[in-house]
Amino acid sequence: xxxxxxxxxxxxxxxxxxxxxxxxxxxxxxxxxxxxxxxxxxxxxxxxxxxxxxxxxxxxxxxxxxxxxxxxxxxxxxxxxxxxxxxxxxxxxxxxxxxxxx
Numbered sequence: 001x002x003x004x005x006x007x008x009x010x011x012x013x014x015x016x017x018x019x020x021x022x023x024x025x026x027x028x029x030x031x032x033x034x035x036x037x038x039x040x041x042x043x044x045x046x047x048x049x050x051x052x053x054x055x056x057x058x059x060x061x062x063x064x065x066x067x068x069x070x071x072x073x074x075x076x077x078x079x080x081x082x083x084x085x086x087x088x089x090x091x092x093x094x095x096x097x098x099x100x101x102x
Contacts, residue, residue: 038099045092052085 060078064071 034100038096041099042092042096045095046089049085049089049092052088053082056081056085 056078060074063074067074
């Protein structure tokens with residue numbers, strides 16, 4: 001009788017741990033999905049500023065090559081444009097953090 005009781009207790013404990021494991025797996029799946037979504041959102045948010053900064057610097061170099069006497073003004077304007085464009089990437093990073101932790 002005691003062996004049947006011990007086996008029954010082990011079966012009950014095993015069933016309870018299986019239910020707990022299913023709950024943990026559901027939470028892990030939700031966490032993984034949130035991380036994937038946040039990563040995708042930040043990746044897409046970084047594409048635009050990356051392209052914009054590349055285009056901006058290329059056009060500034062071209063302008064400085066054509067008119068070297070205005071290089072200082074073009075460079076100042078270029079750095080302002082880079083700062084504004086980079087602000088978009090930082091905004092995307094803020095959205096990434098919000099999606100990941102909220």
